[in-house]
Each structure stands twice: as structure tokens, then as C-alpha cells.
Amino acid sequence: xxxPLLPDLTSVAAATAAQQGFELADLQLHTHLRPMTVxxxxxxxxxxxxxxxxxxxxxxxxxxAIEASSLLTDAYVLEISSPGIGDLVQSDRDFQTFRGFxxxxxxxxxxxxxxxxxxxxxDRSDNHLEINMxxxxxxxxxxxxxxxxxxxxxx
Numbered sequence: 001x002x003x004p005l006l007p008d009l010t011s012v013a014a015a016t017a018a019q020q021g022f023e024l025a026d027l028q029l030h031t032h033l034r035p036m037t038v039x040x041x042x043x044x045x046x047x048x049x050x051x052x053x054x055x056x057x058x059x060x061x062x063x064x065a066i067e068a069s070s071l072l073t074d075a076y077v078l079e080i081s082s083p084g085i086g087d088l089v090q091s092d093r094d095f096q097t098f099r100g101f102x103x104x105x106x107x108x109x110x111x112x113x114x115x116x117x118x119x120x121x122x123d124r125s126d127n128h129l130e131i132n133m134x135x136x137x138x139x140x141x142x143x144x145x146x147x148x149x150x151x152x153x154x155x
Contacts, residue, residue, distance in 0.1 A: 003029045005071050013040050016065040020058050022050070025083040035075040038066065041083045047091060050082035089148040095124045098150060105131060105140060106147040114146065121148075 006029055014024040017040075025041040040062060044050055059080050066072060089098055103121045108114050117138060119131035129140045129148065 003031060005029065008069070008071055009038065009066070012065050012069045012071065013062060016062050017042050017058065020061055021045075022054070022058065033077075035077055036072075037077045037079060038072070039079045039081070041081055043082060047093060055080040055082070087150045089121070089150060092124075095121065099123070102151045103131060104147075104149045104151050105129065105145055106149070107140060107144045108146045109144045118151065 006027070009029060010024065010027045013027050017024045021044070022042040023045055025043045026039075027041070028037075028039040030037040030039065040058075042050055042054070042058065044054070059078060062080060063078050066076075066078065089095060089103060099121055101121055103119065105117045105119075106114050107117065117131065117133065117140070119133035119138060122130040122132055122137065124130070124142070127142055129142055129145060131138050131140070
């Protein structure tokens with residue numbers, strides 16, 4: 001069950017992040033820790049990387065906004081970070097960055113069940129995705145792809 005203060009804290013954090021040029025990616029409140037911890041994850045619009053300086057620069061305004069809201073009456077630790085890299089490959093930048101990495105491609109063709117193909121990511125064009133499946137190049141129509149996910153080399 002989510003903490004009752006979570007919606008209000010999320011609203012305060014989202015507004016503060018927006019004022020500083022960021023988007024709120026996630027907010028977690030860990031009340032089981034002593035002192036409790038407020039974890040705020042931010043991202044920049046347009047996919048620009050979040051730096052350590054960005055996190056440090058937002059820490060003061062975010063702390064001030066939380067204090068001004070009077071939502072938290074107990075001591076807390078504020079952590080500002082980026083969400084990091086997920087396992088889904090979605091943007092053009094992701095496909096460039098993870099070229100050669102092992103991926104699983106989920107394909108939905110017609111009425112049958114989804115099919116998953118595994119291989120190394122080679123290339124993506126406007127129409128196709130190419131993966132290397134144990135030395136064989138597989139060209140997959142982008143229109144049939146529902147998901148491209150990074151995997152570990154051993155899975």
C-alpha cells in the first residue's frame with residue numbers, strides 16, 4: 001500500500017523539477033529507513049543526460065520545496081538521481097549505443113503468439129532491425145516488433 005503522503009510529495013517534486021528544467025521520473029518514500037529516505041529520480045526533456053552537477057544543483061531547491069510544504073515532520077534523507085539505463089532499447093540513441101550488445105526482440109506477427117528472437121543488435125533502419133543470431137543475420141520488419149530488450153551475454 002503506497003504511503004498516504006506520496007501523491008502530495010510527488011506533486012511538490014514534479015513542480016520543483018519542472019521549475020529547474022527537469023522532469024520527475026519517479027519518487028519513492030522509504031519510511032522503513034531511519035531516517036526515512038526520499039528518493040527523487042529526474043530526467044531532462046529530450047533525452048539529454050542528467051549529470052552529477054544537475055543532481056547536486058536540484059538538491060537545494062528540492063529540499064527547500066519539501067520543507068516549505070510541511071509534509072514531512074520527521075528527519076529524512078533526500079537523494080536526487082537519474083533513473084539510469086533501463087533494459088528496453090527504444091530511442092535512436094539507444095540503438096546506436098547498444099549496437100553489438102545481446103538483445104531479445106519480441107515479434108507479433110498476425111494472430112499467433114508473440115515470438116522472441118535472441119541475438120546481437122546490428123542495425124536499425126526506418127523499416128528493419130537487424131540482429132546477428134549465431135552468425136546468421138536476421139532482418140526483422142519494424143512494424144512487427146513490439147519490444148527490444150537488452151539481455152546478459154549468458155542468458
